[in-house]
Amino acid sequence: MIGMDEKLSFFKDGLRLDGRRPDELRPIKIEVGVLERADGSCYIEMGDNKVIAAVYGPREVHPRHLQEVTRAIVRYRYNMASFSVEERKRPGPDRRSYEVSKVSREALAPVILTSYFPRSVVDIFVEVLQADAGTRTAGINAASVALADAGIPMKGLISSCAAGKVDGEIVLDPMKTEDNFGEADVPIAMTPGGEITLLQMDGRLSRDEFRRALELAKVGCQQIYEVQRRVLVDRYSSIAAPESCEAAEAEEEA
Amino acid sequence: MIEDLGMDHNNDRNVVVPGDLLSDDPKASGEGTYVKDGKVRSLLYGMASSYKDKVRVIPLAGKYVPAPGDTVIGTVQDIVFSNWIVNINSPYEGLLHISELPRKIEMNEMSKYLRIGSSVMTRVKDVDSTMKVELTMNDRRLGILTRGRVAEISPTRVPRLIGKGGSMINMLKKELNCNLFVGQNGRIWVDGNDDDMDLALKTILIIEKEAHTTGLTDRIMEFLRSEKEARS
Amino acid sequence: MSDVVMAEIRKDYLYHLVLKGERADGRAFDEYREITLQTGTIRKADGSADVRLGKTRVLVGVKIQPGEPFADTPNKGVIITNAELVPLASPNFEPGPPNEVGIELARVVDRGVRESGAIDLPSLCIAPGEKVWIVFIDVHVLDDCGNLMDASSLGAIAALMTATVPAAQYGLGEDYPLPVRDVPVATTAVEFGDAIIFDPDTDEESVADTKLTVITTADGSVCGMQKSGPGFLSQDKIYRIVDIACERAKEIREKFLEV
Numbered sequence: 001m002i003g004m005d006e007k008l009s010f011f012k013d014g015l016r017l018d019g020r021r022p023d024e025l026r027p028i029k030i031e032v033g034v035l036e037r038a039d040g041s042c043y044i045e046m047g048d049n050k051v052i053a054a055v056y057g058p059r060e061v062h063p064r065h066l067q068e069v070t071r072a073i074v075r076y077r078y079n080m081a082s083f084s085v086e087e088r089k090r091p092g093p094d095r096r097s098y099e100v101s102k103v104s105r106e107a108l109a110p111v112i113l114t115s116y117f118p119r120s121v122v123d124i125f126v127e128v129l130q131a132d133a134g135t136r137t138a139g140i141n142a143a144s145v146a147l148a149d150a151g152i153p154m155k156g157l158i159s160s161c162a163a164g165k166v167d168g169e170i171v172l173d174p175m176k177t178e179d180n181f182g183e184a185d186v187p188i189a190m191t192p193g194g195e196i197t198l199l200q201m202d203g204r205l206s207r208d209e210f211r212r213a214l215e216l217a218k219v220g221c222q223q224i225y226e227v228q229r230r231v232l233v234d235r236y237s238s239i240a241a242p243e244s245c246e247a248a249e250a251e252e253e254a
Numbered sequence: 255m256i257e258d259l260g261m262d263h264n265n266d267r268n269v270v271v272p273g274d275l276l277s278d279d280p281k282a283s284g285e286g287t288y289v290k291d292g293k294v295r296s297l298l299y300g301m302a303s304s305y306k307d308k309v310r311v312i313p314l315a316g317k318y319v320p321a322p323g324d325t326v327i328g329t330v331q332d333i334v335f336s337n338w339i340v341n342i343n344s345p346y347e348g349l350l351h352i353s354e355l356p357r358k359i360e361m362n363e364m365s366k367y368l369r370i371g372s373s374v375m376t377r378v379k380d381v382d383s384t385m386k387v388e389l390t391m392n393d394r395r396l397g398i399l400t401r402g403r404v405a406e407i408s409p410t411r412v413p414r415l416i417g418k419g420g421s422m423i424n425m426l427k428k429e430l431n432c433n434l435f436v437g438q439n440g441r442i443w444v445d446g447n448d449d450d451m452d453l454a455l456k457t458i459l460i461i462e463k464e465a466h467t468t469g470l471t472d473r474i475m476e477f478l479r480s481e482k483e484a485r486s
Numbered sequence: 487m488s489d490v491v492m493a494e495i496r497k498d499y500l501y502h503l504v505l506k507g508e509r510a511d512g513r514a515f516d517e518y519r520e521i522t523l524q525t526g527t528i529r530k531a532d533g534s535a536d537v538r539l540g541k542t543r544v545l546v547g548v549k550i551q552p553g554e555p556f557a558d559t560p561n562k563g564v565i566i567t568n569a570e571l572v573p574l575a576s577p578n579f580e581p582g583p584p585n586e587v588g589i590e591l592a593r594v595v596d597r598g599v600r601e602s603g604a605i606d607l608p609s610l611c612i613a614p615g616e617k618v619w620i621v622f623i624d625v626h627v628l629d630d631c632g633n634l635m636d637a638s639s640l641g642a643i644a645a646l647m648t649a650t651v652p653a654a655q656y657g658l659g660e661d662y663p664l665p666v667r668d669v670p671v672a673t674t675a676v677e678f679g680d681a682i683i684f685d686p687d688t689d690e691e692s693v694a695d696t697k698l699t700v701i702t703t704a705d706g707s708v709c710g711m712q713k714s715g716p717g718f719l720s721q722d723k724i725y726r727i728v729d730i731a732c733e734r735a736k737e738i739r740e741k742f743l744e745v
Contacts, residue, residue: 035629036541037576040315050528052628054574058317058345069384077581079572082624083531083547091570091624092583111272113297117319118385120345125574127626129545130528148271148299151316151410155288155297156273192273229271232299236269236314236466329493341490371494403499 010167010178017178018047022171025161025220026134030142030231032149038125040150044142047175048132050084053142055150058120066121071114073121076105078139080128100136107140107160107189107198113153122152133179137161140189140198145228157228158197160189161220163213165205170212172220186213190221268303269314269466270296276309286311300410301466314466318344318409318439320387324378325396327404327441328389330370336361338368340376343406343439346385350376354390356397373399375435375443402433402445405455407462409440414465415458422461422471429478430454453481489578492692500693504679510689516730518685523640523742525648533649533664537641540687541631546623546641548649550664552612552656553620563610563618567596569625569638576630590714591634595625595642597710598670598701604646606667612658619651621664632687635699635712639672644743669743670709671735674699675727677719682727684734698724700731704739 010017020026026047035041038054045051061067078100082089093101104126112122124147126139140160147154164174165184174182184203190196205213270276276287277294286298287310296302300313320326320342328340328348340348350368352359359367368374375396376389391397407415415436416423427434432446432454444454457474464470503509513519519540528534533548555562569592573579584592599605610619623645625638649664676686676694683690691697696717701710708728713719 035543035574036631037629038574039317041574048529052574056573056577059577060345060347077573081545081547081570081626082568082622083528083534083549083626086530088549088551088622088624091568117345118383120385123573125572127572127574127628129626130530132530149315151299151313153286153297153316154272155290155295157271229274232271233269329491331491371491371497373493373495399495402495404493404495 010181011169016166016171018175022169023216023219025173025223026175028224028227030145030227032145032231032235038146038150040146040148040152042142042145042149044138044145046134046138046141046173048130049128049135049138050130051126051128051135051138051142053124053126053139053146055122055124055143055146055152057122057150057152058117059123061119061121067119070118072112072117072119074105074109074112074114074124075121076101076108076124076126076143078104078126078128078136080131080135084128084131100139103198103200104136104140104143108143108147108158110197111155111158111191112147113155116153122147122150131176133174133176134162134187137187137189141224141228145232148232156191156193157225158189158191159221159225159228160187160198161217161224162187163217163220165203165209165213170209170216172216184209184213186210186217188214188217188221190218192222192225194218268301269299270302270311271299272296274302276302276311282307282309284308284310286313312413313410315408316410318342320344320346320348320378320381320385320439322378322380324438325435326376326378326389326439327399327435327437327443328374328376328439330368330372330374332370333364336364338364340374340389342387342389343409343441344387346381346387348376348378348387348389350374350389350391354379354388354392356392356394368398373404373443375399375437399443402443403451403455405442405444405458407440407442407458409438411462411465412436412438412440414470415442415461417471422474425471425475426454426457429475429482430457449485453478489692492689496689497693500689501679504681504683509683511687513685515681516684516734518734518738519687521640521738521742523644525644531645532652533645533647535641535644535648537637537644539633539637539640539685541629542633542637543627543629543631544634544637544641545626545628546638546645547626548642548645548664549622549624550649550651551620551622552617552658555611555615555618559607560615561611561618562607563605564620565596565600565605565607565623566620567592567599567623567625567642569595569627571627571630571634575627579627579630590712591638592625594635594672594699594701594710594712595623595638597712598639598672599623599642599646601709602668602670602701602703604643604666604668604670606665609665621646621649630688632689632691633674633685635674636672636685639670639701640738640742643669643671647743669704669739670701671738671743672699672701672710673731673734673738675731676715677717677723682723682730684730698727700728700735702732702735706732706736 029045040055137160166182189198328342332339338350522538531547678694
């Protein structure tokens with residue numbers, strides 16, 4: 001957050017610097033099952049963000065002492081490639097990535113049925129290949145799809161996005177310039193039913209502005225959910241029209 | 255919010271994702287589903303289907319979870335005291351105890367009888383609440399695999415590879431000139447001459463890929479017929 | 487997360503094939519898998535390359551920033567090469583700083599770039615003794631399906647060849663393409679069953695206990711080599727590998743690097 005001395009205007013004719021309306025998401029592209037070695041994977045582009053998520057698991061926990069007897073543990077590791085940001089970043093986690101990893105894990109863990117897999121771990125790895133504000137939300141979106149791709153039982157897909165305040169306006173999905181110079185940033189994640197699993201806020205907002213930002217972010221999440229779901233469903237539509245397994249089995253008997 | 259997906263999709267696809275609404279009747283909750291606020295939803299990324307008065311979801315992806323009675327193909331990873339530790343393509347390893355062999359072996363003969371890296375066909379004897387998996391090889395139909403090849407497919411496709419009442423697997427055994435054994439854990443053993451094994455494995459991979467489609471058995475029979483013609 | 491012991495039945499099969507002159511995926515011993523190369527995919531980086539070698543996938547990013555030269559080479563630019571074998575790329579990779587495998591990968595990729603003279607270091611000098619261009623080559627492995635070395639090297643040189651020195655944002659003149667004077671290409675082979683197998687996949691790498699990487703330049707000279715793994719290599723096998731490496735590298739250079 002930088003002071004407002006700049007003469008930079010973020011709106012022109014009601015549109016933002018990149019031509020979006022205040023309530024518009026950046027273009028999204030999602031691909032599922034992009035990696036060979038991982039059990040589940042997803043590549044996502046949200047605006048200029050390029051993020052890839054992979055899931056390994058459930059699998060054996062190493063080191064053993066971390067395992068829990070009655071359920072799977074969930075681990076989430078958010079990492080940024082050195083070349084993903086403007087100034088080359090030293091490889092390895094920093095304090096920010098530890099925090100992002102923690103809140104992201106806590107955004108997804110509530111929907112994962114960990115009791116199905118005692119003494120195991122579900123490992124979620126997110127690599128940011130190019131960053132433009134909103135990488136943690138992109139990571140969570142990709143991780144949700146990767147978890148489904150891996151066949152992890154869940155109550156629902158988690159969708160995530162942020163709202164911010166720029167030049168006095170509440171906007172959806174701030175890009176980097178807006179985030180750097182804006183007055184507030186509110187990333188959230190939620191279930192399709194509207195239950196919030198990630199909520200962070202920094203900046204300064206009146207209570208009414210916060211409510212509006214949250215409502216706007218929720219709308220964004222719903223839109224993202226549609227894309228996540230569509231990608232997963234469409235994946236099995238390219239081959240002969242599938243019918244229920246029951247019909248297929250009945251056919252066998254005939 | 256996002257409701258009403260997965261149910262009654264007249265666009266024929268009933269691929270569902272976790273959270274998709276399947277039924278308003280909590281009593282209809284079958285495998286792969288859960289109930290919340292009186293509604294039945296999918297737990298899995300899979301195919302939803304109705305069977306009698308229940309709706310269930312069959313997974314399209316996921317790891318193998320051992321269940322007693324399953325026959326599984328494993329690879330010996332380690333020998334610890336009186337147990338062989340066997341990788342069974344699962345988050346859980348299998349323990350094959352020295353007493354579960356067809357004949358009596360002394361502890362110091364373990365490595366000679368069955369060494370690290372060996373492949374075995376075993377049955378899951380017991381799985382306890384902490385997912386400790388006990389295997390047995392004490393059955394004529396089980397044993398050490400010394401020849402042939404082992405392929406791995408997603409365990410979620412094994413039911414389709416076997417088919418209702420064994421229809422698919424029996425057809426394959428007849429048409430392919432190979433010994434075939436399908437482990438519940440997604441590992442399949444084939445044995446025959448090189449070309450026949452190549453064809454068998456190729457066929458198995460097609461079945462894995464198209465498991466969720468209809469008319470598969472016929473298409474596979476057609477495929478095998480044309481492959482055999484091409485050969486002769 | 488440790489390597490799973492490979493089934494002997496699988497090892498036997500691979501050896502059996504090799505004796506027949508075949509490989510599991512039907513390739514010839516000296517044949518490479520399909521290569522796809524896309525450059526400029528990470529616009530925020532100064533150069534980037536997304537390499538697919540069969541199912542192996544590596545992303546290389548190049549960042550060029552001004553910095554201080556090393557004390558013993560005050561008039562030369564600096565190349566810093568790093569490789570991240572991130573856990574998403576393989577069940578065998580653990581989080582944490584690079585281990586010996588990752589470090590070896592980075593150092594061999596670096597060797598190819600440095601020893602070939604591909605980058606003219608004195609030309610990267612801005613103010614002698616004070617400021618030079620630092621070229622960061624960051625290899626980010628995304629999917630390890632065998633032969634990370636060749637994929638990473640290819641990515642590195644491709645990213646460098648399409649990189650731009652961002653002089654403008656530092657007030658050091660106009661942006662200009664990074665001058666690259668040679669095109670080092672790495673070719674790797676493993677040895678097992680008395681055969682030499684190029685571009686090994688995951689299983690072939692597991693079975694073999696010896697690997698040799700040969701890096702050649704555009705004129706067919708050798709500028710880097712690395713034998714890795716605990717096995718033996720006979721001299722005549724080494725010469726054969728070098729000969730084939732030169733041919734394969736030339737083909738890759740011509741097809742993908744427009745040389």
